[in-house]
Structure formats: C-alpha cells, structure tokens
Amino acid sequence: MSNAAKMAHEAAIHEENIPDNKYDTLSLEASYVAQGQANRAQELKHALQTYQHLTLQPFGENDNIRLTALVTLRDESGTTKTFFIGPREGGLKLQLDGEEIMVITAASPLGSQLIGKSVGDDVELGGSCYEIVELC
Structure with missing residues (x-):
C-alpha cells in the first residue's frame, strides 16, 4: 500500500x-x-x-459480549456463523480449523447488536434471526 x-x-x-x-x-x-x-x-x-497490542479477554458462558469476544450464532436451520469482535478494520474473513470467522467491530450494525448480550440471546442478521450459541 x-x-x-x-x-x-x-x-x-x-x-x-x-x-x-x-x-x-x-x-x-x-x-x-x-x-x-x-x-x-x-x-x-x-x-x-x-x-x-490487543489483550484477549477471557469469557465464561454467562458473560456479556464485549471487545475480543469470539461469538457463534446459529439460525433456525442450524447454520452457524462465527464472529470476532475486534477494535478496528472489520470485514476481514479468516479461517481457523476449517471454520470461517468474520472480524467485525463494535460499531458495526451486528457488533452493536451483540455488545452486552450473552449466550441464549437472539440477534437479527440479514433478515434472519440468530441465537447466540457460544461465546469464548
């Protein structure tokens, strides 16, 4: 660049x-x-x-989602999507153990929906409802 x-x-x-x-x-x-x-x-x-210089935060299953969370969502058909909430430059897609992970920021539409929620809560993504099924 x-x-x-x-x-x-x-x-x-x-x-x-x-x-x-x-x-x-x-x-x-x-x-x-x-x-x-x-x-x-x-x-x-x-x-x-x-x-x-980013310090990854530890998450328990009952914690609320915040920066550095790795969040897995599942729709009604069982399809899952995993997101990492980073401080900057959302939109990057990564592969980890064959799974696609999308980096988003807390300021993104999905990120702002996720912040403060926890496992079991629902969010809307692309007109579909997803349940938060995993947080690490």
Missing part, C-alpha cells in the same frame, strides 16, 4: 502530468489517489499496531 501511494505521488508530480490548460486535471487526480492511498496505509499501520 505504501509503495502504491509513492507511485501515485510520483505520477502526480511527473513532468508528463503537468497540466497544459485549466481543464487538464490528470496531475490533480493522481494527487488525490496518492493522498487516499497514503491515508489508507496509515490506517492499516495503526490497525496492525492495535491488534499487536
């Missing part, structure tokens, strides 16, 4: 991209791309540092 930001920056300042007239915006557009990529690289760097 950092290399892409550097390349976009170089493109923005390259002599071939100097505007010929006020309607030539190639250099300006390249600078926007470079800035966006640099910002995203910084966000990812901060997220990585956050996860490197």
Whole structure:
C-alpha cells in the first residue's frame, strides 16, 4: 500500500502530468489517489499496531459480549456463523480449523447488536434471526 501511494505521488508530480490548460486535471487526480492511498496505509499501520497490542479477554458462558469476544450464532436451520469482535478494520474473513470467522467491530450494525448480550440471546442478521450459541 505504501509503495502504491509513492507511485501515485510520483505520477502526480511527473513532468508528463503537468497540466497544459485549466481543464487538464490528470496531475490533480493522481494527487488525490496518492493522498487516499497514503491515508489508507496509515490506517492499516495503526490497525496492525492495535491488534499487536490487543489483550484477549477471557469469557465464561454467562458473560456479556464485549471487545475480543469470539461469538457463534446459529439460525433456525442450524447454520452457524462465527464472529470476532475486534477494535478496528472489520470485514476481514479468516479461517481457523476449517471454520470461517468474520472480524467485525463494535460499531458495526451486528457488533452493536451483540455488545452486552450473552449466550441464549437472539440477534437479527440479514433478515434472519440468530441465537447466540457460544461465546469464548
């Protein structure tokens, strides 16, 4: 990501991209791309540092869901989905022992529903009702 930001920056300042007239915006557009990529690289760097220093919390079956919880939901047909509630960068899908785990944040729609609930409670996901069946 950092290399892409550097390349976009170089493109923005390259002599071939100097505007010929006020309607030539190639250099300006390249600078926007470079800035966006640099910002995203910084966000990812901060997220990585956050996860490197993250302390996983222990959970008992009667505890309420909070940050660092690994939560398994089951729908009426028996299909299960597992989620890890992380501090940043939700949306990442991981594989653990052949099971898919989706990283979500407490600020996400599902995360905000889960925070404070416990095993046996219900949540809605994609128009379906799921029961919280496991918390670790």
